[in-house]
Every structure is written in structure tokens, then in C-alpha cells.
Amino acid sequence: MRTRRMTHVLVTATAAGSLLVACSGAGGSTGSGGDGESINVLMVGNPQMEDIAELTKSTFTKDTGIKVNFTILPENELRDKVTQDIATQAGQYDVATVGAYEVPVWHENGWLHELDSYADKDSAFDKGDLLKPMVQSLSGADGKMYALPFYGESSFLMYNKEVLAEKGITMPERPTWQQVADAAAKVDGARPGMKGICLRGLPGWGELGAPLTTMVNTFGGTWFTEDWKAQVNSAKFKEATNFYVDLVRKHGEAGAPQAGFTECLNAMGQGKVAMWYDATSAAGSLEDPKSSKIAGKVGYAYAPVVETKSSGWLWTWAWAMPKTTKKADAASKFMLWASSKKYENLVGEKLGWARVPAGKRASTYEIPEYEKAAAAFGDITLKSIQEADPTNPGVQPRPTVGIQFVAVPEFQDLGTKVTQEISAAIADQTSVDKALNDGQKLAEEVAAKHQ
């Protein structure tokens, strides 16, 4: 009993201590709530979140009188902070941004407040307009939503139209991985210093892990079977990984083992690679003449496949309400506003249509101004998201919801360690077989916890 109280005190003390440190960089507004309530929102530091922090005061707060204090943190610290906040029942945050990966895991822990009761009451919110895969990935086993999507993305193939045309290659709208590999071989070296394709090689479950897992899915592999048998060194998983590693080693970007999303974005935008398979959200940057030399010259194709019909991933940042909040009503108002059509229009008019948090509503793609801004990639982005099936992303039933990840707490560690070894295989410091056999051992440890 003593020790339990002791740890509780300690935990709270350490949490408070780290909070002091963490808050020093965030812009918490001062002063008391005044006339209305105030809520605390914890967000990940992505551009879309920075936009909402900028717009809230003059619109949402003005209309409702609810003051919003934002804290912005990097992804890992955010997970940590929310987890601590909920685990210690501190109730400090009323709203937090969560990714598609956290929702099932945290719902499983019983940390999140269901949101259907709020969303259904608000007719202007129009829940039916939300894209089905988004709703699926943010719903619990009981069919209720536990987070409201803010923006979403899938993955697709981007290619340099000029270079492919020079080499006489027509990229089909729905290519197979073999076609992509053949094209990569042909365009490799089309210009001095240009490589065929960019694929992430930087270790991390959310870096190399994401595109690789979509490839494993479509080759017919999986991390785990439905009844938690580890499949990391199975034939299909190996085939996919070998294909990925060979393609990167032969025709991939220079410096692949350290190349993540950012490095590939640079390489593609600077004309150092002819193709790139990655997030749909990258298209906006590639079409921006300020940062990209190939704006207007990019072609888009669906995520390459082998055995499945589609293979694009699904990711979303969404608003969730920790169960510990004491201001559920005010918090829900903010969340419904942030995920609304109204907010999308506000961003479009105030900051420009390219900055709209898209990828969650069908109606976004019917706004004429947005259609114009996203002419080259809007349609294919929407279809990629609509075709993504987080409940059944491969050829066999899965134990959890999720396409490019396994929604269990242990996956971050497992995915990171296995991709470290695969990254080493790309750097020719180990073999794919050894990497996956080691990975299988780690995966079996995880599976044992869930059987």
C-alpha cells in the first residue's frame, strides 16, 4: 500500500516535472478564462495544426466564448504526454490529436471518450459525409467513433512525366510492382545522377515500416495471422522484403538507408529520382513551384499491387477526448468545429486552398476552388483513401484494424527494431533472411502476449 502511494506521488511528480520542461516551448495563453470556459488542446506539430492554432482565436473563440489553449509537441512526446496524463488521471488535456495507430490501442485501454453521441447531435457536422475508411479506422469494436478525423492520407506512386516519356514508358493508372520495378530500371540514369525510384530506407515503424508493410500486404504476407501467429519470416513476407530491398539497392535513391519521407521529398522535388512511392500528402509540396523543380510535371498512379486490388495505406490525424476531461461539452464543440466543412472553407479562404486539411470528407473534393488547387492529384487521392480497407488490408484476416501497422502497443518497438535490420540489409551490412529471422523472434514475443 505504501509503495503504491509512493509511486503515485512519484509518477505525478515526474509527470509534473516533465510538463514544466515541455510547456516552456508552447504558447499557452495567460490570463483567466474570463466570461467563457477554456479548454486545453494537445497537438502534434504538423502544419495543419499550426494553422488551426492561428485561426481559432478570431473565429471559434469569438463565436462560442470558449478559450482554447494549445500545446504543440513532436509526435513521440505527444504520445508520451497523453499517456501520462491519462494514466495518472490528471485530466489536464481535454482534447488531443491522435493518429490512426493510437485510436484502437488507446480505446482498448479504455482511455478515450466515445464521440458518436456528440457527432450525431450536430446536424451541420454531417457524419455521413466522412469517408468510410476514416470512420472504420477511428471506431472501436463497438462500432462507435472514438476520434474525429482532422485530415487523412493514403499512399500512391508519383512519377516524373517528362523522364518517363523520354524513355517511352507509359505508366498505367494501376501499375503492378513488377511494372514499377521495370520502369525504375529503364529510367535509372536517364539524367546525370538521377536514380529510378525513391523508397524510404530510414529505420522506424512509421518510416521504412509504412511503405514496406503495404508491399508485404499486397504480396500476400502479414506481420501476424488472425490468431496471433508471427509471420515475419514466412515466404510471402520474405518475398516482399527481398523485392523492396533489391529495388532500392539496384535503382533506389542514393543514401537510401538514411532516406525517410523528407529526404525522398527533396530527392523527387530536385529531380534526383524519377519516381516515388509515398504519402498522398506529398503531392501538395511537389506541385509547389517554390519548393519543387518538377511542379506541373508530376504524374500520379495508384499504389502498386501484386495480389490485392489496392494497396494504399491509410493514416489520419484525428481529435480525441481523453476520458479524464472535465469539460466534455466545450471540448466536443471544438472538435466538431475543427473537423467541420465550415473549418475547411475557412482555411481555404483565409490561408489558401492547398492548405485545407483534406482527405476525410467526400464533400471536400466537390468544392470548386479545392478541385482547382488539387487538380492533378485530388481525385486519385480521394479514390485511394476510399479503396483503403483498414479492416482487411491483405489476403488474410488480421488480428487488428490497420493497414501499414499492427494496432498493438508493442508494434512501435517491434516495427522499429525490424526495420533497423532491414535498413541494414539495404546498406548491405546484413542479409534479408537474417534480418527477418531475427524479426520473427521479436514478433513471436509480441504474439505470445496476445494469444
Add this chain to the structure above:
Amino acid sequence: MTTLIEPSRTAPPRVRPHTSTAISKWRRRGPLLPALIFTVVVTQLPFVATLVISTFQWNILQPADRHFTGLSNYGIVFTDGRLRAAVLNTVVLTASVVVISVVLGLALALLLDRRFPGRGLARTLLIAPFLVMPVAAALLWKHAIYNPDYGLLNGTLNAVYQFFGADHGPTIDWVSNFPMPAVVLSLVWQWTPFMMLILLAGLQAQPGDVLEAARVDGASALQTFRHITLPHLRQYIELGVLLGTIYVVQTFDAVYTITQGGPGKQTTNLPYEIYLTMFRKYEYGEAAAAGVVVVLGSIVIATFALRTIASLFREEVSR
């Protein structure tokens, strides 16, 4: 952690009344107490918290399952293959960075010890790398220097090749082929100025009459360096090595930014492995235990460092 340096035995006896009663001692120490207590609270309490946490099975993703496990986390730390690899990497990284920095720093300090026009400017420029934020330095090395597409190294090679009429230079992937040297080099760039400063201070503290005497006796520059300067610099080198070691053991920025501990585990050092345990595995107990082990290792090193500093002071006193 306060060590009052007693005047050494060799110091000339001072004429001072003996007031070694406890009361007078405390009268002198009394005003220091608030500062001492503050220091203890700020520096030692977090460590005590870490010690306590290290005895718990605590994964924050399973908050319900938090319980006392005694020393089992330490068992995991000492039997974990990844941690063993991380210890080895830390030793290799630290030793190579410190040794190379000291050698380069000594060479630069010897050059700066001479009089030449623009010496002040040269010194300022040489110190600059030490003033760059570690993360910024790591980013600079990753992108501006090592990047195979637009980095300085390959850009230079490319220019040379094109100068001799080739179409395009080789595209060498420096970080993947030489991961550890890549991290070491960026750290050496940061730490050489630090070593240079310490050694330069040592060189300028050389008694001029001794050097004069050596010159009169017909000693060559090399002999003077070998038999007079180097023995004199010994303590300064020791100090540089120890302080450098304490800092470089904790390197995180360069590993995280340049290689993410890869390829594989080749550049995963202890701080990065602890980071993975904490922020990917969320095993707070294990991470705390690993942290405690690292602290104990550092304390051993720091003890030597403090002794060296104390001996420097003693020399000052006896002079």
C-alpha cells in the same frame, strides 16, 4: 558533492589561529547551506526518482500493470544483447572521438601558440564549431556534407571528375558505407575546438624561462616539445580527455539525426538505445535501470576527472 580542497601539506605554513571547533566551522558554512540544499534538490532528487522507477515493472501503455519488481530490470539490462552492443558502440564512439579530437586539438593549439598576424581571428574561427548547437551541427553534416546527391563531399568529387572531362562523378553513400566514421567525424569537428582551448591554456601557462634554458642548452624544437612541453601538458590532456569523455558518452543528437542508430545497430549507442526503450517500447522501468547503469559508469569516469582538476589546483597552490 562539495569537496573542500584542503591546502596541501607542501604549502608554506600559514599563520592562522587554530579555530577548528565545530561551531566556527558551521558559522563559515552556514551561509552556503541554502545553495547547497537547492543544489541537492535540483540535481539529486530526480536521480532518486529514477532509482525508484528502475525497480518497477512499468510500461506506460499498460498503466494498470505497474508493480514493484526489485532488481529484475537490472537483470534485463545486463543480459540484453542490444544493450551490450550499445555499450560497445558507445566505447568505440567515445574513445575515437576523444582521441582524435585531442590529437587535432593539440596540433591546432601548438599552431595558435605562435605569434602571427590574424591570430585572434583564426582562434575565433576555430572555436566556432564548438558553439554550434549539436542538432544543428548534425543536420548540417547529414545534409550539407554527407548527402550523396547534393552534399559537399560528392559535389567536390563531381566537380573534380567533370574538370577532367567525365560526365558525372561517383555517387558515394558515405553514411551507409561508413556509418560509425561518419558520426565520429561530425563529433570530432565539434569537440576539437574544446580540446584546443584547454591545451592552448596549458601551453600559455608554460614558464618562459624553462623554454629559454632549453634553447640555450641547444635542445631542438622536437626535443623541447617531447621533454618539456608534453610533460607540462599532461594534466591538461588528462582534463580534456576526461571532460570530453563525460560529454561524448552522452551523445544523442548526432546518432539520432545522422543515422537513427543504423544501419542495423551499428551506431546505436547507450543514450539512443535508452531513448528507444523509453519512447518506442515505453518500458520506463527498463529505461530507468539502463540510465542508472550509465550514470554509475559516468560517475567512475567523473571521479577521475575531479581528481585531475584537484591536482591542478594543488599545483596552483604549491606554486
